[in-house]
Amino acid sequence: MKTFVYIDHFKGEPLPASWEAIGVGKTLGNVTALVFGSGVEAVANSAFEYGADEVLLADDTALEDFRVEAYASTLSAVASSQTPDLILFPTTTRGRELAGMAAIDLNTGVLVDVIGLEADGDKVVATRPIYAGKLLEKTICNAKPQLVTLRGRAFPKPEQNAGASGTITKVEAVAEARTEVVGYSTDQGGVSLNDAGVIVSGGRGTSNNTALTAPDGMDDKEAEIWKAQEGFKLVGELAKVLGGAMGASRAAVDAGYIPYANQVGQTGKVVSPDLYIANGISGAIQHLAGMRTSKVIVAVNKDPDAPIFKVARYGVVGDMHQIVPALTEAFKKKLGK
């Protein structure tokens, strides 16, 4: 199967899911990596180290910032002339839209956010979650090239083979400037939920610390939010010791305790870390849909009947405000931090 892999990067910093996609491509045959951007030859070299056999490089100032229209036109031109059977993308915000637009140009279709892929002749059969993972579907694309976006962390990352190299072939960028990037403001440098191996989450229970008294002058709602933010500090400290990211339930986000970017669940982020620790989260069906495929789930909740315990490997029936800081201390000691 003639397979291309689109390497997604942010300002020259490749996303690990791109390397996972090369790994998947290698199970089907040789892999041609597609690297688009401006001054991104280093990305091309990294692609060889993760297993790419060759690289098609569109390096042009017109591709300086990721603007989906220009990238889609460049991709569609390459795919029309080179006729691959399959193009893999990581399921990132960029990967999704790029594949989506290219599918319109190339009169084909996209299999989005795939978690399993097998070859059947020169076609692939993909497995993907729908309804936030409440169901799985097998799906195929009856046109060429088949466009597939792969969920991050669903496939193993190949070993890096330092110093590996190969042939880079330059391809033409298609400049198409429908949008203008005015600027960026990046996050505080925390671990992103999608890439995190460990996620520590908090729910409504973060605000129930009876040992705390809110500062004077706050009304009930302000006091509740203040208490919850104290609770999330404990959650954040545990996440930090474990090198993980901080998550939250929808209830906590809707109550104004924590920004939406942290929400895990059907209308937040669907995650699949190696370790998920849920604190003060009862486990509504929408939340479970967003984290149930985590490898090991730990739940801390006062209510022994909370549904979260039904998906948890380990549970503590108790007060998260006591258990979480104790757990942070225990890990500090045991992990030597």
Added chain:
Amino acid sequence: MKIVACIKQVPDSAAKVVAEDGQVSWGDAPLVINPWDEFAVEAALQQKEAHGGEVIAVSMGDENAKEALKHALAMGCDSAILVSDAALEELDTQGTARVLAAAVQKVGDVDATFFGRQAIDGDAGITPAQTARVLGWPMLSLAAVITVDGGKAKVERSIEEGRQTVSADLPAVFSVVKDFGEPRYPSFMGIRKASRAEIPAWSLADLGIEAPASVIEWPELMNPPSREVTCEIIEGGSPEEIADTLADKIIGEKVL
């Protein structure tokens, strides 16, 4: 501004969804407007409030989808259109984008088309970008903040790495994320108006297009493998003792 808000009807997010005989079943859970699309309607209404004009809600689906359109009307949309045709069953996102783009063209003189970021049933999240591509309009996706000024739009996009500010000329397609702000509840007057509204249905013939061919097939639907977990409850005399045991158990799982 003349604005189209594209919405979809889906099973409620609290529904217990299962595969039964190869079909999706959501039991007796209600069908509702896709929760993401409420943010799209809210964003569209705010633009109308700021600049004048009208908001037209458009949904592709069967007769039932009129309920979702009524929700959009009750929130404050001026009119609604159902795009419905027997030939549109089992249509993939590429086909859906072509049909919605044709509907936007038929509405005519549209300045902006709003979508939610994705539908909570299929979870693909690519129909907005594909519709923009068919229309040949710029795509301003995952918008958390939207400002329109003199035929130009500026949005703050919520992406993995933080916020990105992007501008483009109108007409443009927008997709809206939850950071945009809470969607309004339908008002009592809105609900009364919506219940009496006549919602026209446009067929493919009305749009002047043939049924787009679906290139995606879904040969199999499965329930996810059930997680055979028995929860081991960690107990102890003090939080410290519990934490100590739990930390050892977690370290023993070799996931750190």
